[in-house]
Amino acid sequence: MGRQKQGIGAASGIALAALAAAALSPVARAADSWSISLGIRETGSSGAIGSDGGTSGPIEWINLDGVTLNADDTWHTLTWNFAPGAHTATSFSGGNGVLAAANNKGVLEHIRIRNTGGNSGGEIRLRIDDIVNTVGVTPTTITGFEGFSTATANDTLMFREPIFSGSTVANMSTGANGTLISTASANSGAQSLAARWTYVPNGDTNQWLRLTTNNAPTLGNPIIDIGPTSSLSIAFRMSVYNPTGTRVRGIDASQFQGSGHDWVRAAAPMSAGGGGLSFAFLRATPATLYVAASSAT
Numbered sequence: 001m002g003r004q005k006q007g008i009g010a011a012s013g014i015a016l017a018a019l020a021a022a023a024l025s026p027v028a029r030a031a032d033s034w035s036i037s038l039g040i041r042e043t044g045s046s047g048a049i050g051s052d053g054g055t056s057g058p059i060e061w062i063n064l065d066g067v068t069l070n071a072d073d074t075w076h077t078l079t080w081n082f083a084p085g086a087h088t089a090t091s092f093s094g095g096n097g098v099l100a101a102a103n104n105k106g107v108l109e110h111i112r113i114r115n116t117g118g119n120s121g122g123e124i125r126l127r128i129d130d131i132v133n134t135v136g137v138t139p140t141t142i143t144g145f146e147g148f149s150t151a152t153a154n155d156t157l158m159f160r161e162p163i164f165s166g167s168t169v170a171n172m173s174t175g176a177n178g179t180l181i182s183t184a185s186a187n188s189g190a191q192s193l194a195a196r197w198t199y200v201p202n203g204d205t206n207q208w209l210r211l212t213t214n215n216a217p218t219l220g221n222p223i224i225d226i227g228p229t230s231s232l233s234i235a236f237r238m239s240v241y242n243p244t245g246t247r248v249r250g251i252d253a254s255q256f257q258g259s260g261h262d263w264v265r266a267a268a269p270m271s272a273g274g275g276g277l278s279f280a281f282l283r284a285t286p287a288t289l290y291v292a293a294s295s296a297t
Contacts, residue, residue: 032240033117034124035065038080038232039092039110039210044102045223049133050142053107053223055214058094062087065114073239075187077130081231104227108142110165110212111234114205121201122240123176126211127194128159129187129235133224142222145181146189154178158219162197165210172209173198179211187235 040060045053062080066088069076081087082099089099099106113126131142148157155161159179163172175198182194199207213220224232 032071032119032122034069034071034119034238035112035114035116036067036069036078036236037064037112037114038062038108039112039212040099040224040226041107041109041221042095042099042101042226043105043107043223045105045107046103047105047223049135049140049225050219050222052221053105054221055107057101057106058096059092059109060089060095060097060099061092061112062089062099064088064090064112065116068116069236069238071117071238071240073237075127075129075185075235075237077187077233077235079231079233082226083228083231099226101226104225104230105223106226107221108213108224108232109221110210110214111159112208113211114208115171115199116205118203118205119199119240120203121173121198123196123198125194125196125239125241127182127185127192127237129189129192129237130233131222132233134231134233135225135227136229142224143219144189145186145191145193148181148191148218150181150183150191152181152218154180156217157181157193158213158216158222159193159195159211160214160216162195162209162211164214165212168208168210171199171204171207173200185237187237192235192237 038061040062041053041055041057042060043053043057045051047053062082067078069078087099089095089097091097108131111128128145130144132139133142134140143158145157155164155178157179161178163169163177176196177198179193179195182192183190184194186192195211197209199209213222215221224230
């Protein structure tokens with residue numbers, strides 16, 4: 001990485017900071033949207049909620065493409081109710097269209113994210129927080145992603161990186177790809193998990209991502225109770241850089257605000273906790289303009 005540092009006056013620094021923000025941020029946000037579903041593996045596990053339930057058993061989609069999440073950069077908590085009549089089940093792999101398993105236990109195998117809004121070429125940014133399995137009136141927080149180091153390696157914490165799944169890798173394009181701890185925004189507490197990817201830029205509304213927990217080293221294959229008095233809630237925050245209808249050079253500085261990702265680490269490989277992108281980035285304080293140029297991937 002090559003860097004240059006140049007001192008400037010306070011007023012000029014503020015002006016250049018504004019110019020940098022204008023140059024690197026999209027001027028408009030398109031009405032991109034995605035359909036969200038759960039993929040539940042019917043394992044019949046006997047372990048505790050949140051423990052590793054393994055990878056054996058059929059997978060049912062719950063409320064297939066039934067919930068819309070817009071790129072409004074706002075937190076939304078979505079809840080799937082497992083009571084009979086309160087959900088639909090559709091087989092993804094080996095299922096029978098009925099959500100049921102021994103011990104009323106299954107595994108949160110994946111989140112299905114379908115490109116129903118037809119986004120073409122945008123870098124999708126999905127933050128995930130507060131995964132809570134409620135049985136009767138008793139909630140159990142599987143994780144809120146608190147307490148994990150911001151240096152936690154990509155592809156290791158609950159959800160694998162978007163290109164991991166062979167089911168949907170053909171729908172993925174080049175660009176940022178990863179699942180990392182972020183301190184930039186959280187539904188509660190100070191941390192969330194940030195997933196980033198880009199669909200093949202053809203606007204196909206049948207493209208989807210299988211964001212899977214399959215054998216993740218930490219919190220992989222988490223057991224959930226799928227009994228008739230149970231539900232699962234997950235908080236999501238969706239945004240898109242370079243939305244449909246826009247073409248922007250550079251990288252959005254706001255993605256890296258917070259102690260977890262700073263302007264230097266943004267250029268580092270994702271395996272080291274960075275953004276893994278080629279970019280030119282400016283940051284200004286009242287006294288100094290910093291310019292960083294990188295071709296890191």
